[in-house]
Amino acid sequence: MHINSESIIGWYQRHKRDLPWRNTSDPYKIWISEIILQQTRVNQGLEYYLRFVDRFPDVKTLAAAELDEVLRYWQGLGYYSRARNLHKAACQINSMYNGVFPDDYQQILGLAGVGKYTAAAVSSLAFNAxxxxxxxxxxxxLSRLFGVDTPIDSTTGIKEFSELAQQFLDKSDPGMHNQALMEFGALQCVPVSPRCELCPVSAHCVAFKTDAVSQLPVKTTKVKVKNRFLNYLYIEYNGKTFIQRREENDIWKNLYEFPLIESDKLLATEELLSHPLFIEIFDGISEVVIVTTSAVRKHILTHRHIYATFTTIKINETNSYLSRLTKVANADLDRYAFSRLTMLFLEDRYKTLLE
DNA sequence: GAGGCGTGGGA
DNA sequence: TTCCCAAGCCT
Structure with a gap:
């Protein structure tokens, strides 16, 4: 290997952003930041990080909290399994390591929600492993610098890049090296149209010299987008409404939502009213008034297109079905974690009420 | 090992 | 508009 990371580390020290998790050696806070930053940009995660470590400053505080509250702090950030696993891992650290964050790579790797990336990040940044x-x-x-066109999402690619990265690692300062490489990728060696004329290692970059920068890295799989149709029932009952907690292994697990009728296509209002589940939900209630149905909201995820409606329904009595749900005053809805889709509906509704 | 899991931003 | 993505992990 005829190039090392020295010039990238130099670039890092000149260009690095001042971020809160870079001003601490607390493995707990470094861990939290690494989980938040999974598949998430710094700008999106920064405020979440600050609020999260302010409320949950250490392992014991996090482990002692209710999952519902942890999810409240995660609301809107996405990939909610991260929050569930953070809480689970805090409990693991409590019981297995007396609340002291482990300093060993294998032990860190054993924590819920921690894979090879996060274990390497925390052990190198906090313990210089x-x-x-x-x-x-x-x-x-690495794919550009060394001209490696093995697909990064293939089994051989994962192995090849893992070995290459370990060879390239500056063993004298692994934490610095790792941060430098990631920041360099985030700010200089960006996915689209990088400014190679400003790059400190372009002279050594195989992709630059062979004009292949725009074609690297290579990825094979393409996500297939599926449609889902969600019909939510926003029920007005004496200033209160009904919500339920999602418990299935599905999108938004453990977040709250309004009573839901999922269908395999868009439903006209008459189809919704005659749906067996709709009939069950309002069974025995004499006066069920359809106040309004929202326009169809298209909620775009990486692998799903969700078409959702929110039907506002007014009732003056309850029944056995509804009594099994959580009845909540409208003013108290902010105590529960909801998906962005539902939050956006609630924000629109609140604005409408003010008009 | 392929699919599932969120959200927001930029070209 | 449409596409790709952004510091992955789990099953």
């Missing part, structure tokens, strides 16, 4: 991180940035930087 010699493990190279391999994240999306590193794939991109």
């Amino acid at each position: 010699a493990y190279a991180v391999v994240d999306g940035n590193v794939y991109r930087v």
Whole structure:
């Protein structure tokens, strides 16, 4: 290997952003930041990080909290399994390591929600252990620098890049090396139209010299988008409404939502009213008034297109079905974690009420 | 090992 | 508009 990371580390020290998790050696806070930053940009995660560590400053505080509250702090950030696993891992650390964050790579790797990337990041950044991180940035930087066109999402690609990253690692300062490589990928060696004329290693970059920068890294799989149709029932009952907690292994698990009728296509109002579940939900209630049905909301996820409606329904009595749900005053809805889709509906509704 | 899991931003 | 993505992990 005829190039090392020295000039990338130099670039990092000149260009790095001042971020809160870079001003601490607390493995707990470094861990929290790494989980938040999974598949998430710094700008999106920064405020969440600050609020989260303010409310849950250490392992014991996090482990002692209710999952519902942890999810409240995660609301809107996405990939909610991260929050569930953070809570689970805090409990693991409590019971297995007396609340002291482990300093060993294998032990860190054993925590819920921690894979090879996060274990390498936390052990190198907090304990300077010699493990190279391999994240999306590193794939991109290494594939271009060394001209590797093995697909990064293939079994051989994962192995090849993992070995390359470990060889490339500056064992004298693994934490610095890892941060430098990721920041370099995030700010300089960006996915689209990088400014190679400003790059400190372009002279050594195989992709630059062969004009292949725009074609690296190589990825094979393409996500297939499926449609889902969600018909939510926003029920008005004496200033209160009904919500339920999602418990299935599905999108938004453990978040709250309004009573839901999922269908395989868009439903006209008459189809919704005659749906067996709708009939069951309002069974025995004499006066069920359809106040309004929202326009269809298209909620775009990476792998799903969700078409959702919110039907506002007014009732003056309850029944056995509804009594099994959580009845909540409208003013108290902010105590529960909801998906962005539902939050956006609630924000629109609140604005409408003010008009 | 392929599919599932969120959200928001930029070209 | 449409596409790709952004510091992955789990099953």
